[in-house]
Amino acid sequence: MRWMDAMARVSVAEFASAGGLVEVGGVEYDSRRVKRGDVFVAMRGGVADGNRYIESAIAQGAAAIVTDSREAYDVLRLMHPEVGAALVERGRRALAEVSAAILGHPERKLALSAVTGTNGKTTTALLLEQMLRSVGRQCVLIGTIETHVGDEVRDSEHTTPEASDTLRVFADGVKVGATEAVMEMSSHALEQERVWGLPVDVAIFTNLTQDHLDYHGTMEAYLAAKLRLFEGEGAPAPRVAVVNADDAVGEAVIRIAGRSNVMTYGLAGGDYRAEDVVLAAGETRFLFKTPKGDLAIHSPLTGRVNVYNLLAASCAALARGLALEQVAAATEGLRQVPGRFQVVPSRNGVTVVVDYAHTDDALRNLITLARELVKEQRGRVITLFGCGGDRDRTKRPRMGRAAGEGSDLVVLTSDNPRSEEPAAILDEALVGVKETGTECIVEEDRATAIATAIRAAKAGDIVLIAGKGHEKVQILKGGTVPFDDVAVAAGVLAELER
Template sequence: MDWNEVLRDVTTVECVASPVIVANVQYDSRRVQHGDVFVAMRGGSVDGNQFVEKAVAAGAAAIITDSRDAFAALRGKNLGLALVEHGRRALAEASSAIFNHPQSHLALSGVTGTNGKTTTAFLLEAMLRSVGRKCVLIGTIETHVAGEVRESLHTTPESRDILELFADGVRAGATEAVMEMSSHALEQERVWGLPVEVAIFTNLTQDHLDYHRTMEAYFAAKSRLFEGVGTPPPRVAVLNTDDPYGERLAKTIERSQVIRYGVDAKADFAAESIQMLAGETRFRMITPAGVAEIRSPLTGRVNVYNLLAASAGAWSRGLKLDEIVCAAEAGAQVPGRFEVVPSKNGITVVVDYAHTDDALRNLISLARDLQKGNRGHVITLFGCGGDRDRTKRPRMGRAAGEGSDLVVLTSDNPRSEDPAAIIAEALVGVKETGTECIVEEDRAKAIEVAIHAAHPGDIVLIAGKGHEKVQLLKSGPVPFDDMAVAARVLKEME
């Protein structure tokens, strides 16, 4: 592609036209190949401008930079050159040009919130696919490109990587895209210039305050999805108005159609007559298109909300009510979300991604609901992540202790922190409840302890890591799979 054509899409402060042909766009100098555009931008911890010379040495044909010093140093060289004010916006604009504006060929649904993003996105994509539409799905667990499953490295990647996935999807016939949009990505403008057709808000509870500092800042970041990030606001805003932050959003939105959902007769998509069993949830769904009986293999009240959100999103994308009902019944098991480990000894072992106090409380509440009518106990294993919001550690401990008969406190992803120090902070909250607690830092041994403490009829909850296949230690990532460890322990007990 001609460099001067790329420049037409990039908002520049100053630029140098050049007859060079560019092949691709990169923001990581280690990925630069001959003929690429390298976008050098300042980040939160690293300034990409320090790698400009490395990119040039690797064969970059053009440089886009948000540094006047870097721009001045490159003048006179045989390069396409642009100085921009916003590096991340420029990355999105250049990527859009080079990948031939794939976002314009896809109807994009974005999902944001603290909990439920992944399940809601999976459900919505499954509903869209059920009527024959090819989709791109980008989220925490995995990425789908018109049916092809790929690894996900981030909940919401950088704009360049999003647009490449969109381009792959368009070539494969995709017409829809569903994305989890994290608060980090919205604030950092990784989704700059992506026109959103349907925006879904699940809820807001304490998380990521290590980054956002306050709940108001966290809420402001989430709200950007409904304002438009370099684009007009979404056509439709689907909001959980049982959540106070969702109700706040509803009162501020003026340019989007607002669809409320919740376990509330005032909602546009409402649930009533909820029945929850192990492996099944039923409820009557009230919608603008009529009333439907929903039967889903997903379990629990939290999945009632996820099903309502996905149903409202699917309806906004033109699905009929009977199509939504059929897709909901077919189900979409999301890896690491209330995933039951097969067992022959009468002990129910569940692996779940719950890693906030609110999510942990919901998980334990669901286990309690399933225990109604028998005398089984709830045993909860959890840990807290390192290099993340420390204030939620005692809150998680308190949530675990308040709802469980036994707590097993262990390590999660300690990253650069001392696992014992993290455990000590969470233990404060458990002790406040008076619930028995066993501390075992080694996560594999802790899973053994939790399962061996159970009897037939008990439920063991293994919370925090869910679908993850590695544990992040100070020395680096090591293979670790909660499902595999639990399955081994149960097999040995047969």
């Protein structure tokens, strides 16, 4: 594609075509990945400035440069007149627009369902994808745990990638016949315009609780970032908005989603409701009440939080054209989501669960579910958790309080301390636990802490290992090391069962 054609729909402040003869074949924002003939989009980020790597990109063979720096643009015109150059105000918007043009606009060939919210994004996205696949539709999935391109499973580096990476996945999906895309849209991605220009057909809101205030600063700013999905990010507003009517900010989402067809769901309210809910370990049943009729739902998922996830995914599936009977049939065969109330097999009567809960609200919901499951056996709830470093510090005592209020024993340990000292993080979380008076064991080493929690349990008890879920590494001050909560727990159980 000619450089001028790739830039045809990009809003530019200044443009140099290098004689109009420059041909481009790809687009990159990481200079290390640039190939001969690529466009390199140099943009300023929160941590790094891509403009520092323009020379490196040219040395790698970049045929054209898009920059959001006037100084870098002027140097380019002077030092590299043979290279196409464009000065833009917003680098991420340009990255999205150039990528879409070069890749042949794959976003226009897929019906996109996008999920946002504090908790439940990953599960809801995976459930919706399974429902769509159950009626024979090929899908692309982009999320926290993994990325799917048809039947191919790839690792995910970020919940929501940069625009060029997303569009490449979409293009790969189109090649294998995909007609649907499902993705998680984080508040960071919406705020940073990483999803600019993606036409969303169905937008889903799960809930809003305190998280990411280290980045957004206030709950108002956090909510505003989420609401951008329902306004349209460089694209029209979604055709359908699926909104949790039971959430405290549900009404605010509905107001913003006024240009969309709104479907509300919930247990207490909403047009699509779950009634006569029956919960058990490995089983959830409810009557799905809808304006189009009622239907019995049976799922192998566990817990009240998964009722909400099932409602959200079911509404989105209906919005994408599935019939009620198809939704009900799909829920029967839904598979467990890794790291979301994942039960580690045990033969000693102790239930061990690994879950991603990493906010006080998610932790409270997890413990409430565990309490319901052990009620008949009069078992105890043992909760292991930690708090992430370099993240919102104000939620640490809140998480400690949530753990202490619902548990019989709390084991406080490291999560991903990152650049912080683990002991300092533990001290801040311990304040909340102490307010409840619940017994608490503090063990900085996570593997030792998991062993301590499981060894403290007796038959009929449930051990919750919270915070990291599906993650396979632990991020420490000295670097990243392999760590898998499920594998560590399974190892401890195997020793006890010998």
